[in-house]
Amino acid sequence: MSNLPPAFESRMRKQLGQEADAFFKALNQPAPVSIRLNPIKTTGKIPDTLQSIVDKKTEWCPEGYFLSQRPVFTLDPCYQGGAYYVQEASSMFIGYLLKQIIHEQPVKVLDLCAAPGGKSSLTVSALPADSLLVSNEVIRSRATILKENMLRWGYSNVVVTNNDPSDFSAFESAFDIVIVDAPCSGEGMFRKDPASIGEWNENNLTVCRDRQKRILTDIWKTLKPDGYLIYSTCTYNPGENEEILEWICRQFQAESIPVSLPADTITPGNSTAYGYHFYPHKTTGEGFFCGLIRKKDGEKYRPKKNKKQKTTTFPIPPELSRLLIHPENLTAQNEDNRITILPDMHGEFIRQLRSELKVTAYGCEAAELYNRKIKLLHPLALTTWLNKQACSCYEAELPEALRYLKKEDIQVNAKTGEWILITYRHIALGWGKNLGNRLNNYLPKEWRIRMDLPTDLI
Numbered sequence: 001m002s003n004l005p006p007a008f009e010s011r012m013r014k015q016l017g018q019e020a021d022a023f024f025k026a027l028n029q030p031a032p033v034s035i036r037l038n039p040i041k042t043t044g045k046i047p048d049t050l051q052s053i054v055d056k057k058t059e060w061c062p063e064g065y066f067l068s069q070r071p072v073f074t075l076d077p078c079y080q081g082g083a084y085y086v087q088e089a090s091s092m093f094i095g096y097l098l099k100q101i102i103h104e105q106p107v108k109v110l111d112l113c114a115a116p117g118g119k120s121s122l123t124v125s126a127l128p129a130d131s132l133l134v135s136n137e138v139i140r141s142r143a144t145i146l147k148e149n150m151l152r153w154g155y156s157n158v159v160v161t162n163n164d165p166s167d168f169s170a171f172e173s174a175f176d177i178v179i180v181d182a183p184c185s186g187e188g189m190f191r192k193d194p195a196s197i198g199e200w201n202e203n204n205l206t207v208c209r210d211r212q213k214r215i216l217t218d219i220w221k222t223l224k225p226d227g228y229l230i231y232s233t234c235t236y237n238p239g240e241n242e243e244i245l246e247w248i249c250r251q252f253q254a255e256s257i258p259v260s261l262p263a264d265t266i267t268p269g270n271s272t273a274y275g276y277h278f279y280p281h282k283t284t285g286e287g288f289f290c291g292l293i294r295k296k297d298g299e300k301y302r303p304k305k306n307k308k309q310k311t312t313t314f315p316i317p318p319e320l321s322r323l324l325i326h327p328e329n330l331t332a333q334n335e336d337n338r339i340t341i342l343p344d345m346h347g348e349f350i351r352q353l354r355s356e357l358k359v360t361a362y363g364c365e366a367a368e369l370y371n372r373k374i375k376l377l378h379p380l381a382l383t384t385w386l387n388k389q390a391c392s393c394y395e396a397e398l399p400e401a402l403r404y405l406k407k408e409d410i411q412v413n414a415k416t417g418e419w420i421l422i423t424y425r426h427i428a429l430g431w432g433k434n435l436g437n438r439l440n441n442y443l444p445k446e447w448r449i450r451m452d453l454p455t456d457l458i
Contacts, residue, residue, distance in 0.1 A: 005200050008187065012236065019281065026281035031192040033070045034089035034285070036118075037063040038082055038153060039125055040384045041427060047078040048425055058284075059263040061092035063125070066284060074451060077401040081427035082152040082382055087118040088192070090278035090285035093266075094119050094179065094230060097292055098126045100259050101228050106130035107176035108349070112165060112219055115142035117149030119181055124155040130329075132346045134175075134353065136161040136168075147361045148447075154384045156364035157343050159350055161357045165218035170356045172221045173301040174349075179230045180219065182212045182244075188234035188287020191280060209239050213247065220252055225298040228257070232290035236277070238269075241289040245273035248293050257292040303352050313347055319374055320366055325387045337369040338377075341385065376419055378444050381430045388428065391421040396429075399453075404429060404441060407448040412439045 004027075013020040037044065046054055046065065053071065058064030066089065073079045073086055106128050114120045115137040124133045135150055135158055137143040143162035150158055185208050186196045216231075223229060231248070233240050248254055249272075256273035265282040269275035275291035313331040320339065321327040331344045342350060342363040350362050366380040380386060394412045396404060401424040404410050414420050414434040422429045431442040 003197060004190070005197070007202055008200060015236065015238070016279070019279075022281040023279060026279075027191050029191070029280075031286065032089065032284050033067040034058065034087060034092075035065055035067060035084045036061060036087050036092060036122060037065070037084050038121075039063055041081070041083045041154060047076075047083050047427070049076045049078050050084070058089050058092055059265075060096040061089075061122075064089055064092045074449060075402060075453070077396075077398070077405060077424035077429055078427050080152070080405055080449075081424065081429050082154045083425075083427045085118060085121050085149070085153065087122070088286050088288075090188075090283060090288035091118060091181075091232070091234070092122060093276070093278070093288065093290060094181075094232065095122045095126050096262060097230055097259060097290065098123060098177070101177065101257075101292070102126070102128060104128050106132075106345075108132050108134070108174060109177045109179065110134045110136065110168070110175045110219075110222060111179045111181075112136050112215070113138070113181045113183065115139065115146040117146045117153070119179060120146070120150060120158070121153040121155075123179065124150075124153070124158055127157075130343065130345055131157060132343065132349065133158045134161060135159070136163055138162070138164050143360060151361065151379050151382055154382045156341065156379070156383045156385055157346070158362070159353055159359055160361040161353065161359050163357050165215045167357055168219060168222050170304060170352075171301070173224045173227075173298050174303075175222050175227060176224055177228045177230065178219055178223050179232075180215060181232045181234075182208075182215060182240070184208050184212070184233040184235040184240050185237055186234055187236045188278075188289075190287075192286050205237055205239055208235075208237075209244070212240060212244055216244070216248060217251075220295070221298070223295045223298065224301065225295060227295045227298075229254075229293040229295065230290065231293060232288065234286065234288055236279075236287050236289070238271075241277075241291075242269045242271035242273060242275050245269075245275050245291045245293065246271060249273055253296060255294045255296055257294050259292060303349070304356075313342065313344075316341060317367075317374065320380075323380070323387055323390050324385050326385075330385070332366075333363075334369075338365060339367045339369065339374075340364065341366045376431050376442070378430055378442065378447065381421060381428045386421075386428065388421065388423075388426075392418055393421045393423050394432070395423050395426070398424070401429060402449065402453055404432070404443065405447075405449045406453070407441050407443050407445065409438050409441065414439075
């Protein structure tokens, strides 16, 4: 890259020494393409749509794979059904860190800066049974994208929120783990997003550092005693990386935790606090930094009395219960004739979240009561709680699946009035209902594919 800021180039030459030339050469190479499988929806099997272009696995994420080329993911029904997520490989290291600190006991996790959803979908897949993830994004437009991606991923032990870090003050000592993928100067994205080069300036480094400290100060009290903070950025700047970890340890008398590394291509930081760099000339991926911090003080979480939320839970209606895996661990909630399914053990905590925060999604919004009948909703089709063996399924071929995803009519032989789960390669895409002469397509309008289909698939 010939248009790199001179100040950035000078600093990186000092930072990397003899490796600098290799680093700058790597920035001129195409950005690698990587995906991560949904372990429940795929059971670890690479979808047929990707098998011919899978290159190699990532070293730090068993579900991660590099692709030899970038397909049109929008036109892959397996992607639309949440069988995999397109995620930058270096950031998948968060899952490796999680496995160092979680065991079999359920945990509550807050992913504070979660959009577009890569780290949240990775996190919830790694959590023990009966855990809960709160996935937050402060920017409204990005929170909408986060919600859609988490619904597509299908794990319903998730609450999606749209809040500033300071809004979590009511949840002191509530979380076992907090993940802060902090807003940063974005130097690690220069290759993937060349437009970010023009936004870089030295003053912005200071702005980012101060913002990171403010975010961490706001959120620190939400950690339980002995809880863990995972801090990460997509920049190379020590002022936003090692120096922030050192600041956390001083400011909060916290402990930096070392981890064993799965690959010698990951570079330990030069600091009194343990941090880990991903450089593109050493690892197949973009620039990334992360570190693990343990909190040593604090008090037990004491929830406030819930005065705002009057919603009560009730047993799941039989017509929904039969469609769910382990309905005995779930409960139902009815608001404005919309039935949401919740994990029973987290019902009260979710109500507390809804009373204090702007919650955009929680549990699985499964059905709508309509003229004394139940209308199935899209999240139910995508949730990993769905028992597909209890559903009437239609396994679509690729042209049919894409027409369905464009919200067009497809022909299905079924009983009149029967709800049909449309699948592709056994990945659920959404609901349809047979009206006798046609299938009523219940894919939400905002989810439909808007791009034209190739002529050979029409």
